[in-house]
Amino acid sequence: MGEKKLNFDAVAVGDEAPVITHKLGRTDLVKYAGASGDFNPMHHDEVAAKAAGQPSVFGHGMFSMGLLGTALTDYVGVGNLTRYQVRFARQTWPDEVLSSKIVVSAKREEDGKKLIDLTITLSNGDGEDKLVGEATAVLP
């Protein structure tokens, strides 16, 4: 069960997935708050965020992980991830341009399954990493 998008035999170590680039807006954070139920005011209430000493609202870590997840599933096909892990390295801020980088780090077969490992990052226009992680997908 999973979208057939990428074929194991067509993938080589070092291949990179198409990059997703997105300029983070406050509306993105409001939409994610509503869709996820995370109503921490630091992510949507500019007045509360400034009162807490932040320069502005900042992004939900799980919005960043979700956005990078979209880049992953666009590449390997929906339903094919077997593992997805990230470390939250830095906060994200409105007007930052976030870019995904997904690189195939290994190909292997395990219990008859064809797997690829991926190293993944989400970074801003200055090359600062926001998320750093790993994923594994099963491919046809």
Place this chain on the structure above:
Amino acid sequence: MADGAESQADVLKGIIGQPTGKAKVVIERGPVQHFADALLSTSPIYHDPGAAKAAGFDAIPAPPTYSFAFEFAGKFTEMQPADAPKGNPLMTAMGPLIAGGGLILHGEQEFIYHRPVLVGDVLVSEGKITDAYQKESKGKTMTFVVSETNWSDEKTGDPVVTARFNLIHRSA
């Protein structure tokens, strides 16, 4: 001061292995679609049952991070297990630290997928604390608590998704 540090270490050691909760959730089409939209997905698979079928799914699947949010959308009160543990050991450890100031950070997140989460699923969870420790870093005390939640299919008992959540408190 040394006594305080020791008792905090004991608190952390004491919560390892403790249950964090049990829950039951229903996966519904509307919230899945809104979640996929919020993550800027343009895939028709999250919107159209026909597209999901054509891609090999029995029903519309959810995006990979949905299990972090689906209790908000589908944890209905009357369905919750009566034997769910009361209280949360995460708060036993973090509550007093938060009261003393500092910052709570989501350090890491990991999902292990056994099969896709699908619209129509009824999933049940069991969670526990798997690790808790403190480290000094740049003059701050960093407290780490890791929990693991296993979601399985209520009907078959088969595992669906395992979530590992790593929460950090950084002292003021």
